[in-house]
Amino acid sequence: MSADELRLSDWLFEASARLTRAGIDSPVIEAQLLASGVLGWSRSEVLTRGDQRVERALLDALLERRLAREPIAYLLGRREFFGLMFEVSPAVLIPRPETEFLVEAAVQWVRKDPSLARIVDVGTGSGCIAVSVAHRLPLPVVAIDVSAAALAVARRNAEALGVTIEFVEADGIAWLESALPTDLVVTNPPYVGFSDPLEPEIRDYEPSIALFAGVDGLDFYRRLARIEPRPPLLMEIGWGQDAAVAGLFESAGWRHIESWRDYAGIVRVLGFRP
Ligand SMILES: C[S@@+](CC[C@H](N)C(=O)[O-])C[C@H]1O[C@@H](n2cnc3c(N)ncnc32)[C@H](O)[C@@H]1O
Structure with missing residues (x-):
């Protein structure tokens, strides 16, 4: 074995120990990934294949980046969402498991309301919501983002996962002026407050435009509550924002129709109609 080579199982042992010392969750799984x-x-x-000899240099290089708190999804360039594998890059928010509740909610609403003819995903990022609903529902899907770099990733995901989506580079709120009454608008908008505490993986690596929405994290919802015309709307919200967001929309005249909770009982999605 050359000096630069070692057994994979030895590298995994060392890497897990270093990840543990750095306080990273699930160090054994992360080392394997x-x-x-x-x-x-x-x-x-x-x-x-733990007995296999491997080159230390490449493995260590990726480990050092993870120890500097670069998210594992960016290091691997992929993340699973709703049973599908999505390309991710630092241009897009890493898809989160809680956003799967929004996809489920959209599927339920479309099944209950046959008048809905199109789905519009505002702030598509990696395209995880748009692609997942396109996989599950036979409706046209429009996906909007203000970030050209995010849209490039979303387009590649739609192509790789075999769905047709109309992508639009625009301010999503301005675009909604052309929404139709038969559109279902879904959105996981930026909802972090400027001084909210964040893990270094999020604060230092995920795109600010995908995270922050004013001092209290509610600025995007404030703009959304004022749109005209008003389509049916399903939105992901942040932890503990349900009362504030419901209040914003109700005082603007929307009807709060439904809330979806995650398995910990936290409200993750709110549904409104005009
Ligand atoms: C929280 S991320 C959600 C990304 C993806 N939909 C997901 O759930 O993983 C919000 C996205 O909204 C986009 N965005 C922020 N402001 C926007 C605006 N005014 N119009 C359209 N997109 C916007 C960001 O570029 C980002 O991709």
Whole structure:
């Protein structure tokens, strides 16, 4: 074995220990995922091929970036969402499991209301919501983002996952002036307040435009509550924002129709109609 080579199982042991000391959650799984990214193997191959000799340099380079708190999804360039694998880059928010509740809510609303003819995803980012609803529902989907770099990633995801979506680079709120009464608008907008505490993975690496919405995180909702015409609307909200967001929309004359909670009982999605 050359000096630069070691057994994969030894590297995994060292890497897990360093990730643990750095306070990173799930260090064993993260070490396996880093190895799978470098070696191009599945995680189960990494687990069963521990005796294999591997080059230390490439593995260590990725480990150092993770120790500097770069999110693992950016290091691997992918993240699973709603059972589909999405390309991600630092141009897009990393899809979160809680956003799957928004996709479920959209599927339920469309099944209950046959008059809905199109879905409009405002702030599409990686395209995870738009692509997932396009996979589940036979309706046209429009996906809007103000970031050209995010749209490039979303377009590649739609193509790779075999769905047709109309992508629009625009301010989503301004675009909604051309929304139709038969559109269902879905959005996971920026909803973090400027001084909210954030993990370094989020604060230092995810795009600010995807995160921040004013001092209290509610600026995007304030703009959305004032749009005309008013389509049916499903929105993801941040932890503890349900009363404030419902109040904003109700005082602007919207009807609060439904709330969806996650498995911890936290309200994640609100549904409104004009
Ligand atoms: C929280 S991220 C959500 C991304 C993706 N939909 C998801 O759920 O993972 C918000 C997205 O909204 C976009 N965005 C922010 N302000 C916008 C605006 N005024 N109009 C359209 N898109 C906007 C950002 O570029 C970002 O991609």
